[in-house]
Amino acid sequence: MSTGGAAEPLLGSGSEAPMNPVLAFVVVMAVWTVSDLVAKKTKSLLSSLFVASMIFLVGFLTGIFPEDLLQASSLLALAGVVVGFIIVHLGTMISLDDFIKQWKTFLVGVATVLGIGIMLYVAALLFGGRISGAAEDGYAQALDFVIAGTGSLSGGAISVLIIQEAALGVGLTSIAIFPVLIAALQGLIGFPLTSIILKREANRLKGEYRAGNLVVPEEATEDGGEPRTILPPALRTTAGTLLVVGIAVLVSLGINNLTNGTLNTFVVALVLGVALRTLGVFKPSVLGGIDSLGLMMIAIMILVFGPLATIQPSDVTELALPLLLAFTFGLVGIAGFSALVGKTLGYSVPMSVAIGLTSLYGFPGTMILSQEAARGAGETPEEVAAIEGQILPKMIVAGFSTVTITSVVITSIIAGRIGG
Template sequence: MNSVVAFVVVMLVWTVSDFVAKKTKSLLSSLFVASIIFLIGFLTNVFPDDLLASSSLLALAGVVVGFIIVHLGTMISLDDFKKQWRTLLVGIAAVVGIAVFLLVAGLVFGGGVQPGEYGEVAAQPLDFVIAGVGAISGGTISVIIIQEAALGVGLTTVAIFPVLIVALQGLIGFPLTSVILRREASRVKAQVRPGELSVDEAEEAATASTSRLPDAFRTTAGTLFVVGVVVLAAIGINNLTDGVLNTFVVALIFGIALRTTGIFKPSVLAGIDSLGLMMIAILILVFGPLATVELSDLASLAVPLLLAFVCGLAGIAVFAAVTGKLVGYSVSMSIAIGLTALFGFPGTMILSQEAARGAGESPEEVAAIEGQILPKMIVAGFSTVTITSVIVTSIIAGHIGR
């Protein structure tokens, strides 16, 4: 597909999605609307499979995702990060809940895909349980781990299963989380107005301060250079530790540390000319898997998919809500934290910002609400998708085909 045409089409889809989100006050999130448009477009062949790749945005996203992670780190103060130990516990509990409920479903319903359609050996219920846990709670890395294990023992269907989950889970996770975060945002707004939360503190946290960088590194090019060096350092640590210290986790920590020391200003990329395009490129990563969905695969795996999502969501809701209650979080915030397992970053940021804008009636209220929700959701996405899921999936993937 022509690159310029592809780029224009993607921008049109995002323009429509953003318009709908604003008109519905984020009841229909822009991510959900865009997901629906792309899914229908790919299934009906209105959009060619190479639409996203041809737009060059996927390639750009692969380069700048680390930059945005560092930027997110500079949006969170060290004090905020220290306070998020409860968020980490709730996120871990959500992943455990997914595993427990899917295991119970596998034991109760049994069955499995038999040999025939893909010419493979029979897949057992536990194979789909493991694939479902890794896919629902994780992202690309977890799916790759599952696929390698499944293909290694000849289970093609099990290898396809997590890809379909990843492709579809945003369609479920985005609207659910949007509704729940709107409820949480309304609860926070009710605290802001009587003065329980300080709007001044929220504004101060959102206000950019001067950094220690020389003026030459405060331009668009200079800022991108410095942040790029930080990303390269994060990649180097990832490689030295064989992925034990994940690139994005290290980049987030670097961002927090550099803001705390005053080297980077809060929201380090804010104000540079390229931030908007970088964010759109990152968002396109969310829709990439939709181009791989086939109706035949959906039909053959419809029952396992339905069970995986129903039981996975039940596990998230129960375990996250109970754990959140124990550590002092509201039920709505706890479940929203758990639901980040379905999408992770950048959905965690976009949905938080949309919920704040939908509930707040002034810039001060929006800042105060976002200040309460956004740090939790950012840390939640890393605790579920980037950390816990990868660890859990790495442990259980070896049991596929046994």
């Protein structure tokens, strides 16, 4: 019998009792099943990530989903363990030659981050008076929003944490909240835009393939024989594969710790994946075919939706104008600078802009959206493989060049100016 008070989540049992783990797991799988179905029915026009993001956002805002849904499902905990495994796997999907060839992609990614900062500075010059008060009264200044917006729009969790630490250090709570809201909302914008643009690029590449200008990647044409690896059969099983990939992740963590984060764990893991494939230690797509890959992939996708659980309507309304300006001018910076630099380097405009948009979400969106675009355009397994072989390496390297490398470096440099 109810005793009054705030409404409890429809799937929960109140704040004192955590959600049933099995129920939470089933709910998350139901959301992902629906999202995947919508993506397939719309041929990736509505990406599974976008559909799932909308379902989770509405669910959390309306109280249908309890705030601890994702934690209770145990998938967030699993994701924290296996994300490095998936990044090593991604490295083994890219040959060393392909990795080296992506220097143009890296430059487009760097230009994108710079474009975001420049356009947000322009926004501050035009609208700064409306989003800031007097510094002596403890109000955030327009430049503070520029710095926070640049770091969060172009980066992931590390950039957000850098901004938050700097903002809280000078007592600017609004600036500490700002990047969290951007992180929670940017996928809702980045996923559908990238999906539409990549679909155009995939259709263009399909025409190139049918004209004989594209070939199917080598590993996609193998005849199903023994995988190309020097590992003994005992280390090719599900457990054995997870063991050796786990060792590679531990090495990446060790290098990260030895360099105090200068060499980021995930960057090292990606490079190790490429190197170990090249040396013949790992087969191409090292986790492909093992029993646990599907669950691991779903788990890391849940990382994308984590910030949505804590977002409040009041947070959005209080910072609505800065958020609108950040996304509007940020997208102009992304599209303009990535298209200009990409076109100069010989990329198509859609591919260039898609590379730039990776700054809004990074991995795993870079992989999922690439695969969905290829499956949506390709009509045969060979076409899908050829299209994916062109898009996926660019998108993976783009995500790391924007979110993991350039954004962290630039954010670390400019964060100290918050509150200055």
